Amino acid sequence: GASGVYQAAEARIVQGTIDTDHAGFSGSGFLNLANSAGSYAEWTVPASAASAATLDLTYANGTGADRPMDVTVNGARVATGHVFPPTADWATWSTTSLPIPLKAGANTVRVTSTTADGGPNLDRITVR
Ligand code: GCU
Numbered sequence: 788g789a790s791g792v793y794q795a796a797e798a799r800i801v802q803g804t805i806d807t808d809h810a811g812f813s814g815s816g817f818l819n820l821a822n823s824a825g826s827y828a829e830w831t832v833p834a835s836a837a838s839a840a841t842l843d844l845t846y847a848n849g850t851g852a853d854r855p856m857d858v859t860v861n862g863a864r865v866a867t868g869h870v871f872p873p874t875a876d877w878a879t880w881s882t883t884s885l886p887i888p889l890k891a892g893a894n895t896v897r898v899t900s901t902t903a904d905g906g907p908n909l910d911r912i913t914v915r
Pocket of ligand 1: 806809819820822877904905906907908
């Protein structure tokens with residue numbers, strides 16, 4: 788199996804920054820993906836054996852609209868437009884979860900913005 792917390796700053800980021808201007812994040816900052824479709828970040832998640840796991844995404848969305856993201860694991864799409872509903876403000880963090888399949892060895896978990904608004908701000912992911 789696999790478990791662990793992966794911080795925003797550990798991600799490989801394509802179009803985005805690590806920011807600190809909204810309180811309540813863990814680690815050294817949160818991930819602010821560019822406000823464009825296709826901005827993404829990915830983490831490497833090691834697993835000792837193939838397993839069905841749960842992915843928790845801790846995020847903030849200080850707008851009034853959902854911020855959907857596609858989620859892929861090892862290049863295979865596991866969620867299309869997974870919804871990140873609004874939180875009270877950018878300093879209010881919530882967690883949304885989905886099941887993911889892991890293989891033995893190194894897994895690549897990627898989240899990709901699907902609209903021109905980009906993704907929510909992401910504090911961390913947890914695999915359990
Ligand atoms: C604001 C906010 C950012 C956020 C952005 C967005 O600029 O300060 O943290 O990423 O909105 O719309 O995504």
